[in-house]
Amino acid sequence: MDAKAREIYEIVERAVAGNGLPDEDIRTLYAVDPHSREAHHIHWAGNELSLKASDGKAEIHAQIGLNGTPCPKNCLFCSFALCNGVRKGKLEMPREYVIDFAQRYEEQGANAILILSTASYRFELFLEMAAAVRAVISPEMPLLANVEDMTLEQARQLKAAGVNGCYHAVRMGEGVVTTIPVETRLQTIANIHAAGLTLSTCVEPIGPEHTPEELTEKTRICIDATPLSAGCGRRVPVPGTALFSHGAISALHNALYVAVYRLASGLEPRLNCAAGTDLVASAGGNLAWAEVGANPRDTEQLTEKGGRGRDIAFYRELYTNADWEILEGPSPGWIL
Numbered sequence: 303m304d305a306k307a308r309e310i311y312e313i314v315e316r317a318v319a320g321n322g323l324p325d326e327d328i329r330t331l332y333a334v335d336p337h338s339r340e341a342h343h344i345h346w347a348g349n350e351l352s353l354k355a356s357d358g359k360a361e362i363h364a365q366i367g368l369n370g371t372p373c374p375k376n377c378l379f380c381s382f383a384l385c386n387g388v389r390k391g392k393l394e395m396p397r398e399y400v401i402d403f404a405q406r407y408e409e410q411g412a413n414a415i416l417i418l419s420t421a422s423y424r425f426e427l428f429l430e431m432a433a434a435v436r437a438v439i440s441p442e443m444p445l446l447a448n449v450e451d452m453t454l455e456q457a458r459q460l461k462a463a464g465v466n467g468c469y470h471a472v473r474m475g476e477g478v479v480t481t482i483p484v485e486t487r488l489q490t491i492a493n494i495h496a497a498g499l500t501l502s503t504c505v506e507p508i509g510p511e512h513t514p515e516e517l518t519e520k521t522r523i524c525i526d527a528t529p530l531s532a533g534c535g536r537r538v539p540v541p542g543t544a545l546f547s548h549g550a551i552s553a554l555h556n557a558l559y560v561a562v563y564r565l566a567s568g569l570e571p572r573l574n575c576a577a578g579t580d581l582v583a584s585a586g587g588n589l590a591w592a593e594v595g596a597n598p599r600d601t602e603q604l605t606e607k608g609g610r611g612r613d614i615a616f617y618r619e620l621y622t623n624a625d626w627e628i629l630e631g632p633s634p635g636w637i638l
């Protein structure tokens with residue numbers, strides 16, 4: 303074994319204690335060749351820690367995309383970005399559609415419900431939709447929101463409407479391939495916490511051009527944000543978007559990154575995303591999202607109709623293939 307391999311095995315040995323890693327070690331693990339023996343050792347270690355962190359239980363959260371109207375924030379990876387010209391005209395899901403899927407998702411065993419909108423959706427309408435969903439799902443079922451950057455007052459309004467937590471992230475290339483300053487994203491995360499909402503975040507969307515340095519920087523931001531779920535998500539190259547030509551990292555590479563996130567973060571949080579493939583699930587990914595409605599990674603109007611969206615049954619099978627049990631009932635910890 304050469305010196306580099308020995309260093310990697312030593313870092314992994316320290317990481318499996320579950321106390322997280324310093325940035326220098328995280329950077330070293332992100333730089334590992336995804337085809338190497340060391341990478342597969344990291345997969346094993348990530349899975350071990352995730353199993354321990356979650357008592358062997360994976361989760362499926364269910365997302366409903368409320369709108370697909372072109373968004374002025376112009377994130378270059380997103381099918382909704384106005385500048386990409388992929389989406390045309392107004393697209394908003396009717397209230398009945400949203401309520402129907404929220405009810406169906408709970409009946410089918412989703413562990414949490416997430417509603418998502420773009421920056422072109424009226425915040426007051428989002429509040430109405432959140433309250434409407436809250437009214438038809440059980441009080442124990444976490445309701446999460448993914449909305450644009452918001453003030454503390456708006457975060458409090460979300461909470462008052464029945465939302466329990468938010469997905470929010472400082473994305474890869476934030477402020478460079480998006481028009482949103484990093485500070486704005488961080489302020490929103492602070493507002494989410496200050497309003498008494500819980501946080502889901504992720505190092506995303508990762509493409510082949512991203513360096514171990516930026517992956518490490520964004521991992522540290524996620525850890526410091528004290529989320530209930532976090533991990534690494536690869537970018538889906540959507541045809542027509544400005545970043546399409548950069549391509550995508552493989553599922554194998556994504557599995558390495560998800561496992562590295564787990565080792566970097568330690569035994570917290572319980573949920574490590576995004577388990578989009580059974581390869582990732584077998585490297586420690588234990589949170590996946592079923593999706594309906596508008597989807598920023600898709601060009602279909604309704605992602606469940608011939609697009610990328612997958613249902614709960616799909617993720618049940620995926621987890622079964624990776625030998626994960628699936629949590630029964632609402633995801634704990636989101637409702638403060």
Ligand code: SF4
Pocket residue numbers: 373374375376377380381382383384419420421450480598
């Ligand atoms: S990622 Fe979000 S903020 Fe950015 S363009 Fe897409 S919908 Fe708008």
